[in-house]
Amino acid sequence: MIVEPKVRGFICTTAHKEGCRENVKQQIEYVKSKPKMNSGKRVLVIGASAGYGLASRITAAFSGGAKTLGVIFDKPASGKKTASAGWYNTAAFEEFARAEGLYAKTVNGDAFSETVKEQVIELIREDLGTVDTVIYSLAAPRRTMPDGEVVSSVLKTTGEPYTNKTIDLASRTVVPVTIEPATPEEIVGTVKVMGGEDWKDWIYALSDSGVLAENAVTVAYSYIGPELTHPMYYNGSIGAAKKHLYETAKDMTEEMSDIGLSAYVSMNKALVTQASSAIPVVPLYTAILYRVMKEMNLHEGCIEQIYRLFSEKLYGETPVTDGECLLRVDDWELREDVQKAVSEAWEKITTENLDSLSDVDGYWEDFYRMFGFGIESVDYAKDIETEVGIPSIIIEE
Ligand code: NAI
Numbered sequence: 001m002i003v004e005p006k007v008r009g010f011i012c013t014t015a016h017k018e019g020c021r022e023n024v025k026q027q028i029e030y031v032k033s034k035p036k037m038n039s040g041k042r043v044l045v046i047g048a049s050a051g052y053g054l055a056s057r058i059t060a061a062f063s064g065g066a067k068t069l070g071v072i073f074d075k076p077a078s079g080k081k082t083a084s085a086g087w088y089n090t091a092a093f094e095e096f097a098r099a100e101g102l103y104a105k106t107v108n109g110d111a112f113s114e115t116v117k118e119q120v121i122e123l124i125r126e127d128l129g130t131v132d133t134v135i136y137s138l139a140a141p142r143r144t145m146p147d148g149e150v151v152s153s154v155l156k157t158t159g160e161p162y163t164n165k166t167i168d169l170a171s172r173t174v175v176p177v178t179i180e181p182a183t184p185e186e187i188v189g190t191v192k193v194m195g196g197e198d199w200k201d202w203i204y205a206l207s208d209s210g211v212l213a214e215n216a217v218t219v220a221y222s223y224i225g226p227e228l229t230h231p232m233y234y235n236g237s238i239g240a241a242k243k244h245l246y247e248t249a250k251d252m253t254e255e256m257s258d259i260g261l262s263a264y265v266s267m268n269k270a271l272v273t274q275a276s277s278a279i280p281v282v283p284l285y286t287a288i289l290y291r292v293m294k295e296m297n298l299h300e301g302c303i304e305q306i307y308r309l310f311s312e313k314l315y316g317e318t319p320v321t322d323g324e325c326l327l328r329v330d331d332w333e334l335r336e337d338v339q340k341a342v343s344e345a346w347e348k349i350t351t352e353n354l355d356s357l358s359d360v361d362g363y364w365e366d367f368y369r370m371f372g373f374g375i376e377s378v379d380y381a382k383d384i385e386t387e388v389g390i391p392s393i394i395i396e397e
Contacts (some may be wrong), residue, residue: 001386003082005373007170010277012085012371016380017388019372020088021095027055027303028096031063037311039064040133040217044120046071046111046202049086050370051273052221053137055302057093059310060133067103067128071111071120073140077386085371091388098391103127105392112143112198119394121209130213131206136199136220139275143193153193154237155279156182162231165349167284169277169367172360173351177280182237194241196220196248203252207259215260218252219314220245222265224330225285226339228346229270232281249325264319266327268305272366283363285342288349289333290359292341298332301366305329 006013043060047053048070060066070093074086083091090106097104105123109116124131142152157179166177182190191197199220206212222242225233233239242265249263256263270276270286277283293299300308313320313327322328332338345357354360368374 001080002381002383003386004380005368005371011274012368012373014082014371015085015088016372016378017083017088017384017386019369019375019378020085021092021372022375022378023369023372024054024058024089024092024096027058028062030303031059031307034063034307034311036065037063037315039066039310039315040131041065042067042128042131042213043133043135044069044071044124044131044206045135045137047137047139048072048106049074049090051137051139051271051275052268052302052306053135054086054089054093055306056135056137056310058303059306061097061102061104062100063307064310064315065102066133068097069120069123069128069131070104070106071116072106072108073110074108077388082386083388087390088372088388091390094390094392105394106390107394108390109395110144111138112140114146117202117205121205121211123394124206124211125209130211130216132213132216134203134206134212134216134218136202136218138198139273140193143198145192151189151192153190153241154182154186155232156180156186157231157236158182158187158240159235164231164281165284165346166281167287167354167360169283169360169363172354174284174349174354179232179280187237187240190237191241191244194238195244197244199245200248200252203256203261203263207256207261212259212261215262217262217264217314219264219266219327220249221268222246223270224267224334225270226334226342228343229282229285232279238279246325253325262319264314264321264325264327266309266313267330268309269300269330269333271302271305272363272370273302274370277367284349284358285346287358287360287363288342288345289338290362291357292338292345293332294359294362296338298335298338300332
């Protein structure tokens, strides 16, 4: 089949197998071009098939030599439908890992469910004994609770309605947008989905089953951003969830001090991923940020961010935190000179000067890349087999 991108709103409904493989290969080559690191050795990544989670799995395996276990929520190809990008990414990751003799297994299912937690625990027991690192990198729109109730997360402001500019990516226009505040119930829902509750459930389930190593490390990913995005992010419904994540990290470290657990939240940079494209206002900010950081030679993608996080902040002599449990790789994004340039562009930006003040092309490039498109070395005119198996896959029953 010849596979072309089909973009609907914030997602692309097709993915290119060869392009995704190439994407994973290039990320592996990046970490292999850098000094090896002494990361965890038996690493569980929850949300391992895309974005920051995939970059974490690649870094742990190919720079730290870790055995990795990934939890993903993806779809294989079926009939005329391609697999999801995360499925192809994971198939490629396992192929490259095995070629180097690195253990890699994957559970495909809803990470919020008890079943998936039990399957993962069983796998750790059989194959690894314990895990010493748990990366929590879920970005999910909803969560099914144990009693079957489905809770949704929303990307809204809080308090008063908020009006600012945003970008309509399809028409490349700068348009005004007003975001209504989330209701108290919506904020509670967002905290349930994207806050720390499920992270803590995972850590306790692993520990209670005896498969969490002593002195283990766990990291969840978060974002603060500059004041410009605070009404939509830090002070929005998602920010409430992220604050809960932070409180959870502190609680877990304290509660589990007997086994020496260290729980951290890493503040990462704003990047184009499937999760971030859906937040109003943020994509325009990201497009300006890309331009500014590329011009200053400071731009990083997921893999560069995670390599820096692991090598410089997490697995150095002692973790580099700012006070309690925060790790910062958003330091370059939040530099004064970067934010000054972003704010100046933000004030002036309109549809007419969009291309000179922002990097919309770079935004789209990253967007298509996530689904395996727009990669130079891939022949997109070629008829390809869309199906590919993930050798180790365990599907949630
Ligand atoms: P992403 O959309 O690229 O990846 C999310 C991963 O979660 C995928 O592997 C997906 O399969 C998996 N997933 C989603 N629902 C699942 C479920 N129910 N069960 C199992 N797996 C599931 O997202 P991204 O951007 O890498 O986000 C990961 C974390 O990083 C999030 O907490 C996000 O808030 C945070 N972050 C993202 C930033 C950005 O700009 N993209 C910036 C800073 C933090």
